[in-house]
Amino acid sequence: MNSSISVLLILLLGLHLISAASAHPGEADDVLKIHTLSETSPFQDCLSFSYYHQKCPDAEAIINRKLKEWFQKDYTLAASLIRLHFHDCSVRGCDGSVLLDHEGSERRAEVSKTLRGFEVIDDIKAEIEKKCPRTMSCADILTAAARDATVFVGGPYWAVEYGRKDGLVSLAKEAESVPIGHEEITSMIEFFQSKGLNVVDLAILSGAHTIGRASCGSIQQRIFNYSGTAGKADPSIDPKYLNFLKRKCRWASELVDLDATTPKTFDAVYYTNLPKKMGLLSSDAKLYSDPRTAPLVNALAYQPSLFLYQFGVSMAKLGNVQVLTGPHEGEIRTKCNFVNSHK
Numbered sequence: 010m011n012s013s014i015s016v017l018l019i020l021l022l023g024l025h026l027i028s029a030a031s032a033h034p035g036e037a038d039d040v041l042k043i044h045t046l047s048e049t050s051p052f053q054d055c056l057s058f059s060y061y062h063q064k065c066p067d068a069e070a071i072i073n074r075k076l077k078e079w080f081q082k083d084y085t086l087a088a089s090l091i092r093l094h095f096h097d098c099s100v101r102g103c104d105g106s107v108l109l110d111h112e113g114s115e116r117r118a119e120v121s122k123t124l125r126g127f128e129v130i131d132d133i134k135a136e137i138e139k140k141c142p143r144t145m146s147c148a149d150i151l152t153a154a155a156r157d158a159t160v161f162v163g164g165p166y167w168a169v170e171y172g173r174k175d176g177l178v179s180l181a182k183e184a185e186s187v188p189i190g191h192e193e194i195t196s197m198i199e200f201f202q203s204k205g206l207n208v209v210d211l212a213i214l215s216g217a218h219t220i221g222r223a224s225c226g227s228i229q230q231r232i233f234n235y236s237g238t239a240g241k242a243d244p245s246i247d248p249k250y251l252n253f254l255k256r257k258c259r260w261a262s263e264l265v266d267l268d269a270t271t272p273k274t275f276d277a278v279y280y281t282n283l284p285k286k287m288g289l290l291s292s293d294a295k296l297y298s299d300p301r302t303a304p305l306v307n308a309l310a311y312q313p314s315l316f317l318y319q320f321g322v323s324m325a326k327l328g329n330v331q332v333l334t335g336p337h338e339g340e341i342r343t344k345c346n347f348v349n350s351h352k
């Protein structure tokens with residue numbers, strides 16, 4: 010890339026950082042905070058930081074305590090909860106619809122088959138119901154869990170806004186729109202745009218692949234049957250890495266780290282892997298081969314602190330996608346797997 014363009018980009022991202030930082034939740038200057046947040050919010054909504062301050066003051070503490078118990082037993086759940094929140098927000102907005110477990114629901118769709126962490130959310134919900142019955146939505150619990158999971162694996166903290174209601178509808182067919190790793194950049198940009206998220210959010214949120222794992226089924230075509238030619242591999246994979254993947258991925262059900270270099274830490278190494286031809290998913294690799302996103306990858310690889318900060322900003326945006334907040338929208342589920350029975 011032209012170096013003057015890259016310097017410009019870093020400067021631009023830096024400016025964005027400064028303006029966003031001055032609006033960081035928890036800052037004293039409330040006027041400035043509200044001003045900039047409404048700019049970064051994709052929709053006009055009624056979420057608020059203080060939503061549960063009176064109704065359920067211990068909510069965040071309960072969620073955090075429960076999560077720590079789960080993560081100490083199985084730290085891989087942290088990545089899975091971050092992904093679960095993304096899939097929830099990707100279909101009908103962040104409304105807990107991915108949690109509903111009935112025939113034909115999103116959760117039963119093919120693209121959802123490796124989603125994990127449902128039992129964690131159920132466990133938290135049961136505890137919250139004891140302390141604050143019929144008060145906190147499953148969508149809000151999942152949003153808070155994704156934030157706490159990020160912090161747990163070494164990522165940034167951001168203040169979460171609350172007040173989402175749980176949706177009543179969940180359709181497997183609609184889950185098919187969620188990207189699964191073979192997509193072209195254009196369709197990913199369009200998908201994000203349809204949620205009010207831009208190309209910077211795409212580049213930043215893809216950085217979640219700095220932790221967690223994929224099942225080998227997600228990349229077998231890429232390493233064994235590239236563009237439908239048996240035995241062929243995507244030439245854009247580093248030869249050593251390809252060797253490793255071929256040995257590792259003989260079975261579709263095997264799991265492989267999304268970040269081959271520092272799989273257990275939330276850092277910007279995901280971005281430095283990409284120029285080294287070590288992106289696991291084809292969609293990861295394409296972020297570096299496309300001129301619309303390559304400059305962002307370079308800037309983020311070059312400035313890890315920018316990634317860490319901006320990840321919180323983009324996650325807060327993700328958590329605001331198409332939320333249900335109106336008085337007659339959605340409900341507060343008592344169990345996250347089922348809608349309440351309506352007489």
Ligand code: HEM
Pocket residue numbers: 085088089091092095123125188189190191192197211214215217218220221222223224225226227267290292
């Ligand atoms: C940009 C489009 C995206 C595509 C194409 C994509 C695709 C994928 C795929 C194919 C997997 C592996 C699934 C499997 O084989 O089991 C995965 C895992 C994961 N994704 Fe994404 N993803 C995208 C965006 C995101 C976003 C926005 C987030 C969160 C902010 C995210 C977080 C994760 C995490 C943490 C994992 C690991 C899950 C685990 O270890 O259980 N992804 N993603």
Ligand SMILES: *[C@@H]1O[C@H](CO)[C@@H](O)[C@H](O)[C@H]1NC(C)=O
Pocket residue numbers: 234236237238239
């Ligand atoms: C290889 O790809 C082609 C075209 O996508 C497909 O028809 C074929 O079943 C694939 N072969 C294997 C072994 O997956």
